[in-house]
Amino acid sequence: MGYFELIIACIFVNNILLAQFLGNCPFLGTSKKMETAVGMSMAVVFVTVMAGTLTWVIYTYILVNFDLVYLRTIAFIVVIASLVQFVEMFLKKSIPALYAGLGIFLPLITTNCAVMGVCVLNIDKEFTFLQALVASLFYAVGFGLALILFAGLRERTLLARVPKPLQDTSIALVTAGMISLAFFAFQGMV
Amino acid sequence: MVESILFTFGLGAVCGLILSFASKIFYVYEDPRIAIVENLLAGANCGGCGFAGCSAAAEAIVNEEAPANACILVGVENVSEIAIIMGSEAGTAEPLKSYNNCDGGNRATDRFIYNGLNSCSAVTSLYGGKRDCSIGCLGFGDCVRACGFDAIHIGPDGYPEVDEEKCVGCGACETACPKSILEVRTVSQRLLHLNAYDNALAPCAQTCPAEIDIPRYIGHIRKGEYEEAVNTIRERNPLLLACGRVCPHPCESYCRRGIEDEPVSINQLKRFVADYEMNSGKRLPIECAPDTGKRIAVIGGGPAGLSCAYFLRRVGHHPEIFEAMPKLGGMLRYGIPEYRLPKKVLDWEIDGILNLGIDDHTNVRLGIDFDFGSLIAAGFDAVFFSVGAWNDYNLGISGEDLQGCFTGIDFLAKIGNNEKVRIGQRVAVIGGGNTAIDCCRTLLRKGVDKVYLVYRRTRKEMPANEVEIVASEHEGIEFVFLAAPNKVIGNEENQVTGLEYLKMELGEPDASGRRRPVPVEGSETVLDVDMIITAIGQSPLLAFRGKGDRLDDLEITRWNTFEVEPATCQTNVPYIFGAGDSATGPALVVDAIGGGRKAARSIDQFLKGKPVVPQPNALLNKHIPGTIFESVEGVIQKKRTEMPELPVAQRIHTLDEVDLVISEADALYESNRCLSCCRLCYNADA
Ligand SMILES: Cc1cc2nc3c(=O)[nH]c(=O)nc-3n(C[C@H](O)[C@H](O)[C@H](O)COP(=O)(O)OP(=O)(O)OC[C@H]3O[C@@H](n4cnc5c(N)ncnc54)[C@H](O)[C@@H]3O)c2cc1C
Ligand code: SF4
Ligand code: SF4
Numbered sequence: 001m002g003y004f005e006l007i008i009a010c011i012f013v014n015n016i017l018l019a020q021f022l023g024n025c026p027f028l029g030t031s032k033k034m035e036t037a038v039g040m041s042m043a044v045v046f047v048t049v050m051a052g053t054l055t056w057v058i059y060t061y062i063l064v065n066f067d068l069v070y071l072r073t074i075a076f077i078v079v080i081a082s083l084v085q086f087v088e089m090f091l092k093k094s095i096p097a098l099y100a101g102l103g104i105f106l107p108l109i110t111t112n113c114a115v116m117g118v119c120v121l122n123i124d125k126e127f128t129f130l131q132a133l134v135a136s137l138f139y140a141v142g143f144g145l146a147l148i149l150f151a152g153l154r155e156r157t158l159l160a161r162v163p164k165p166l167q168d169t170s171i172a173l174v175t176a177g178m179i180s181l182a183f184f185a186f187q188g189m190v
Numbered sequence: 191m192v193e194s195i196l197f198t199f200g201l202g203a204v205c206g207l208i209l210s211f212a213s214k215i216f217y218v219y220e221d222p223r224i225a226i227v228e229n230l231l232a233g234a235n236c237g238g239c240g241f242a243g244c245s246a247a248a249e250a251i252v253n254e255e256a257p258a259n260a261c262i263l264v265g266v267e268n269v270s271e272i273a274i275i276m277g278s279e280a281g282t283a284e285p286l287k288s289y290n291n292c293d294g295g296n297r298a299t300d301r302f303i304y305n306g307l308n309s310c311s312a313v314t315s316l317y318g319g320k321r322d323c324s325i326g327c328l329g330f331g332d333c334v335r336a337c338g339f340d341a342i343h344i345g346p347d348g349y350p351e352v353d354e355e356k357c358v359g360c361g362a363c364e365t366a367c368p369k370s371i372l373e374v375r376t377v378s379q380r381l382l383h384l385n386a387y388d389n390a391l392a393p394c395a396q397t398c399p400a401e402i403d404i405p406r407y408i409g410h411i412r413k414g415e416y417e418e419a420v421n422t423i424r425e426r427n428p429l430l431l432a433c434g435r436v437c438p439h440p441c442e443s444y445c446r447r448g449i450e451d452e453p454v455s456i457n458q459l460k461r462f463v464a465d466y467e468m469n470s471g472k473r474l475p476i477e478c479a480p481d482t483g484k485r486i487a488v489i490g491g492g493p494a495g496l497s498c499a500y501f502l503r504r505v506g507h508h509p510e511i512f513e514a515m516p517k518l519g520g521m522l523r524y525g526i527p528e529y530r531l532p533k534k535v536l537d538w539e540i541d542g543i544l545n546l547g548i549d550d551h552t553n554v555r556l557g558i559d560f561d562f563g564s565l566i567a568a569g570f571d572a573v574f575f576s577v578g579a580w581n582d583y584n585l586g587i588s589g590e591d592l593q594g595c596f597t598g599i600d601f602l603a604k605i606g607n608n609e610k611v612r613i614g615q616r617v618a619v620i621g622g623g624n625t626a627i628d629c630c631r632t633l634l635r636k637g638v639d640k641v642y643l644v645y646r647r648t649r650k651e652m653p654a655n656e657v658e659i660v661a662s663e664h665e666g667i668e669f670v671f672l673a674a675p676n677k678v679i680g681n682e683e684n685q686v687t688g689l690e691y692l693k694m695e696l697g698e699p700d701a702s703g704r705r706r707p708v709p710v711e712g713s714e715t716v717l718d719v720d721m722i723i724t725a726i727g728q729s730p731l732l733a734f735r736g737k738g739d740r741l742d743d744l745e746i747t748r749w750n751t752f753e754v755e756p757a758t759c760q761t762n763v764p765y766i767f768g769a770g771d772s773a774t775g776p777a778l779v780v781d782a783i784g785g786g787r788k789a790a791r792s793i794d795q796f797l798k799g800k801p802v803v804p805q806p807n808a809l810l811n812k813h814i815p816g817t818i819f820e821s822v823e824g825v826i827q828k829k830r831t832e833m834p835e836l837p838v839a840q841r842i843h844t845l846d847e848v849d850l851v852i853s854e855a856d857a858l859y860e861s862n863r864c865l866s867c868c869r870l871c872y873n874a875d876a
Contacts, residue, residue, distance in 0.1 A: 068197050075201055082205035086212050093216035158312045
């Protein structure tokens, strides 16, 4: 599979949120306002790329070599959690501006299933390092795309005539379902 | 098995090590108190405090940007513990309370057919949120839903009502309301807020130099809530008894009812509630914020000084007033005569202000009894100048120093101070302002046979208040218009015997648009008088300068007033502020009061170590575009309440108060004439 197809697949066809249904809590939780949605998307891109590549390295060079692949899940969780902590500290000291933007979202992603999912998918699909890097980046971009699209829609639904029982989260779930259906049109493209 | 255990522990150890090294390397200094405070907070990360999570709130508390009780969930114990950590006393923090800016009136019908979500923000995004006026409350109650404490509900008139008991000041309603109707503020923040372009302000409230929320207090009177009305006025003006009597009410000229009918008698209503409080025999309690321990020297105890001291005290500072005269009050006491503002009333009012805990020192004049250096040595953190304008201008004609010649302020101050003054039988008062009229009317009451008022121009150009001119006409003062004094004539004993003046005629308009009077050749006329009072204007007396101290650095304008930044009242010396007549030149009592409050706002910023900056969007007595209408529909004409006054025959022989207070029934009637602008939804298209 060429990189172009990989990118399309990651963003659209196998969109982590709308096709694989991972990371639904931030999807609903941070999509009420465009501002938060954008902040969250950036944080996810940042963390996923770091986590996706690091876990790939650990898996290929340590777990496989020592025949410990069955420890994958637990190892990944520890690694991702430490990584996020580390990144948070690093940003706070070295790039305070970026920290101010992403700061409150970073801890929220520590145990986000989308991040974990990308790491696991990278392994399952037997990607090379470069492929894993690209895939992590574009899965996260796909996450951001879906989240921002959805936040825009949710801001608009405020203005719509929504029957009482469906207001707020219920209509949001219905909307999410329909975007997801729309994304299924990409199915089979790659 | 062994490998897996080894690996798991190994991974844990490596991660732990990396993180602990990282925490050393990437260590950012944080006040250790932040962590302690954070542990004492509820830890719910609910955002109720208005900060992004508990750690942000803890940081704000430690940086003193938030009070010890900022967290809405913790109990009294933790609050007091936090307060101890912060070295302040529990409860020092002023509580935040939600305050509704738009209340009253009938809710008008919708301007559009709207079937969308019943939400204020939805309506605002779609239609700019016009239900009737562009600012008013929409009444769909986003605030009610936002409040997690059940403290807001939509009242019977369709606008939200706040239950002060339940409100914790979390600010959720303020965030939810798209129209800034609800504001969560501490009392101090409210006291020091200046009118702004984006506030819901009636035309009268925009015009009032003290920025009183006029329709709100009139609304209280309408409901019989006189105490609330007094409190509303006191948020902007501590001298309501005095203003209710002497204010020329510029607000009434802009009253919206005045476009179609006679304006509402706003000042009479103020006087009514002010007198109501005084006559009720008890003083309403006045809330003050917790002590800050900062001291301010207020030089001059006139309206500007009293107002500034009052507001500074209410926000927790410690002003001390230094006054040159034997008693406080400035021109209210020594300029405005007894028959307009009885000293008894003034005393009652000033006592109420001093009772808040303001120290006063009378009979001490800066520059003579004490100097500026001693103030600074005494540890005052800021100085406020409100020395007024007490220096009478001279005519500059010959004979002005003869016996029987006085200047206006000098004369009135002597009378006000109960000093003996030798008064003539026939007196000429020169000038056309309030001071001149007050001299004339005072003289009449002292038993003078004939009083002339000599003025350069005509009645139309007289700067005195219209009501004053009318009253003096009634009392039989003779006006000599278009007359320019030429010289004072005296006898051998240096006693005044007459005033020679030139007749004038009106010529071309001058820069101010008034027609300039020009003398008519050979028209010298002599008025047969034995006393002359010159009252042609005043300027501040700044004799305390020039002593080689910091005051010499102050910038002074060419009118001999303090050069201050108009939006902040700060002078070029950062810790010196100025307002009132000494900064603006002779003006009104309300101007001095408004100036005092504006200065208090800046002094508060200065004392808290913040930069002294003007309030963004401040209106500063200009008018909000689009709020001054050409016409108002649906106004049914109703006569304005007449002001009751003592009959002329009775009043000119005593110093009894001339203007009387209106009755309760009249007050009720008059308050119902108010259109409640910016409270009631006014529909221009209806
Ligand atoms: C005769 C007259 C009638 C008026 N009538 C009206 C009216 O009807 N309505 C209206 O709105 N306005 C009226 N005004 C205007 C109004 O009184 C003034 O605008 C107002 O009082 C100004 O307040 P202030 O605090 O700036 O100054 P002031 O009231 O003049 O107070 C200044 C104080 O500072 C003290 N002081 C001065 N120098 C020193 C010093 N070196 N050390 C210590 N203390 C010092 C003075 O003794 C005085 O008490 C009138 C003014 C006059 C003169
Ligand atoms: S105060 Fe604001 S949020 Fe509440 S009902 Fe009125 S417009 Fe809506
Ligand atoms: S009608 Fe009432 S609110 Fe409107 S301008 Fe007149 S006094 Fe003020």
